Amino acid sequence: MTAPSGERGERGHRWYLTTFGLGVSLVAVVNTLSTFPFAMSGNATELPRNLLCLAVFLAATAASALRIVRGTHWRVLAWVWIAAVLGTSALVRTALPADQIASLPDWSPSPLGFVALAVLLGQRVIFMVGVVAANAVIGFFCLLKGGMLDVDTLIRFGSDAIDVSVFQLAGALFYRQLEQIAGATERDLDVRQELDARESTATQLAVDRAHRSNAIEATIVPLLRALADGTADPQDPQVRTAARVESARMRRLFAEIDAVDDPMLHEVRASIQAVERLGVAVVLETRGQVPELPVALRRALLETPMSTLASAVSAARVVIIADAESVSVSVVTDGPPGPQQPDGAQWNVRTSTTTARQVTWTQSRWTSVEEGQS
Amino acid sequence: MTALITVAIVDDHDVVHAGIEAWCMAAQPPIEVAGSYTDPAELDPAELAGIDVIVLDLQFQESRAGLDVLRRFVAAGYRVVVYTMSTDSATVLTCLDYGAACYLTKSEGRRHLVAAIQAAAANTPYVGPTMAGAMADDHREERPALSPREQEVLLHWFRTDSKHLVASALYISTATVNTHLARIRTKYAAVGRPATTKAALIARALQDGLITLDDV
Numbered sequence: 001m002t003a004p005s006g007e008r009g010e011r012g013h014r015w016y017l018t019t020f021g022l023g024v025s026l027v028a029v030v031n032t033l034s035t036f037p038f039a040m041s042g043n044a045t046e047l048p049r050n051l052l053c054l055a056v057f058l059a060a061t062a063a064s065a066l067r068i069v070r071g072t073h074w075r076v077l078a079w080v081w082i083a084a085v086l087g088t089s090a091l092v093r094t095a096l097p098a099d100q101i102a103s104l105p106d107w108s109p110s111p112l113g114f115v116a117l118a119v120l121l122g123q124r125v126i127f128m129v130g131v132v133a134a135n136a137v138i139g140f141f142c143l144l145k146g147g148m149l150d151v152d153t154l155i156r157f158g159s160d161a162i163d164v165s166v167f168q169l170a171g172a173l174f175y176r177q178l179e180q181i182a183g184a185t186e187r188d189l190d191v192r193q194e195l196d197a198r199e200s201t202a203t204q205l206a207v208d209r210a211h212r213s214n215a216i217e218a219t220i221v222p223l224l225r226a227l228a229d230g231t232a233d234p235q236d237p238q239v240r241t242a243a244r245v246e247s248a249r250m251r252r253l254f255a256e257i258d259a260v261d262d263p264m265l266h267e268v269r270a271s272i273q274a275v276e277r278l279g280v281a282v283v284l285e286t287r288g289q290v291p292e293l294p295v296a297l298r299r300a301l302l303e304t305p306m307s308t309l310a311s312a313v314s315a316a317r318v319v320i321i322a323d324a325e326s327v328s329v330s331v332v333t334d335g336p337p338g339p340q341q342p343d344g345a346q347w348n349v350r351t352s353t354t355t356a357r358q359v360t361w362t363q364s365r366w367t368s369v370e371e372g373q374s
Numbered sequence: 375m376t377a378l379i380t381v382a383i384v385d386d387h388d389v390v391h392a393g394i395e396a397w398c399m400a401a402q403p404p405i406e407v408a409g410s411y412t413d414p415a416e417l418d419p420a421e422l423a424g425i426d427v428i429v430l431d432l433q434f435q436e437s438r439a440g441l442d443v444l445r446r447f448v449a450a451g452y453r454v455v456v457y458t459m460s461t462d463s464a465t466v467l468t469c470l471d472y473g474a475a476c477y478l479t480k481s482e483g484r485r486h487l488v489a490a491i492q493a494a495a496a497n498t499p500y501v502g503p504t505m506a507g508a509m510a511d512d513h514r515e516e517r518p519a520l521s522p523r524e525q526e527v528l529l530h531w532f533r534t535d536s537k538h539l540v541a542s543a544l545y546i547s548t549a550t551v552n553t554h555l556a557r558i559r560t561k562y563a564a565v566g567r568p569a570t571t572k573a574a575l576i577a578r579a580l581q582d583g584l585i586t587l588d589d590v
Contacts, residue, residue: 330533
């Protein structure tokens with residue numbers, strides 16, 4: 001058998017609390033109905049008081065059972081029910097002859113404890129102790145009123161008071177412990193979920209970093225190495241263009257880790273800022289809302305157009321048109337086209353480049369369904 | 375010899391006035407700036423009698439009544455080229471509905487503004503790239519029905535700002551691109567504003583370049 005885990009464990013503890021509460025309510029009802037007939041053996045003329053007490057006990061138990069099933073907590077209402085239960089019990093007991101206190105006709109103290117336990121479940125245990133004490137005080141008051149304060153009567157009364165309250169107090173303590181275990185389990189669960197979330201985020205970040213690292217290793221590092229060992233001439237226009245393309249790519253890769261509302265637009269803006277610093281005038285136009293796209297897809301979509309943007313000489317136009325099903329990124333520049341991204345097809349990304357009169361237009365388009373299939 | 379085109383500029387930034395004046399002087403044939411105004415509220419349409427085209431900004435520091443000014447000038451029979459910062463599609467389409475001859479953003483600059491002024495003066499349609507983007511993004515019920523090819527031309531023109539690139543990508547000539555754009559603009563003019571009388575309809579058709587005075 002495996003230990004409960006996750007939400008199952010949390011639900012399990014709540015289920016134990018509810019079941020225990022309903023068990024207490026059931027005992028309260030059974031105890032009330034099984035002791036009530038002894039009222040007939042006492043003063044029969046006081047039947048209406050006894051019936052009222054019976055009705056209040058059953059109503060308080062039923063209301064408590066409903067509260068337990070719903071999982072709600074009472075504040076003022078609990079004390080209203082306790083006052084009603086103690087009040088009707090006192091009404092019944094004060095009508096009894098003093099010599100019948102703590103005997104069979106004095107039926108209400110035993111069920112009162114269980115009814116009070118059902119009402120006070122979830123409250124502090126000291127309140128239950130208070131109710132038990134009040135129950136005993138009422139009985140003692142009845143003895144005092146009838147002048148029955150001899151030693152035998154007091155011993156019988158004390159023994160009976162302990163008998164009828166020990167189980168209820170034990171029940172209150174048990175429920176309290178169960179609640180504390182449930183609370184501790186829920187806290188453990190929260191901690192475990194937070195740890196799981198952190199682990200998942202760390203894993204995703206590691207994957208993203210690895211992808212970025214691979215992207216840098218493939219193109220940027222060889223260029224830097226060539227510049228360092230002198231095989232690439234910084235004055236060579238091709239080397240300068242390659243440096244601009246890689247610089248823009250690095251800016252875009254760094255922008256991927258920023259938490260922003262529209263990551264793709266943010267990454268495009270990072271590329272635009274890179275070329276604007278080199279004196280290129282860029283016009284950015286957007287139409288529609290870009291849907292949430294995974295990093296790898298955004299990269300496949302942006303790689304070629306942003307490389308073309310990085311090759312711009314003096315002016316560029318960047319247009320993004322998006323809806324829920326498709327996104328197109330279009331770059332028009334007065335420079336040469338950037339290197340073609342090789343693996344866009346696996347993401348349903350199609351890239352095209354058109355050149356006319358020294359103007360280059362590179363466009364990448366992603367559609368959620370492969371065109372021709374829809 | 376063609377008559378000199380006269381324009382009035384309504385914009386609250388001096389630098390815009392200076393820039394447009396320089397572009398107009400350098401245009402071929404030159405365009406005369408016959409009036410420069412910074413506050414549209416003080417401008418009476420009657421003052422502009424004889425002006426061919428009004429270049430109007432929509433956003434003024436003193437007031438936000440650019441659209442009302444546009445409506446007032448159009449109602450007075452002027453051809454208005456809106457030249458403003460906003461690229462918002464709804465604003466573009468509203469201006470077209472109000473009867474603007476053309477809508478250009480300030481980033482579209484000299485090439486488009488001079489061409490749009492010349493087109494407005496000659497009563498011929500002109501569609502700038504931002505205007506094309508708004509038309510392609512138009513999802514209103516009352517939008518004119520465009521053919522798939524026209525929609526494609528609009529989107530390509532919006533993306534590239536180059537008729538040569540549009541022509542090259544769609545394997546058509548630049549003249550065909552111009553024809554498509556003119557036809558689209560004409561369709562928009564036909565559905566934009568209500569023309570309840572025949573006279574109003576003719577006036578609107580003249581204003582939008584659908585017909586010339588010779589056709590009336």
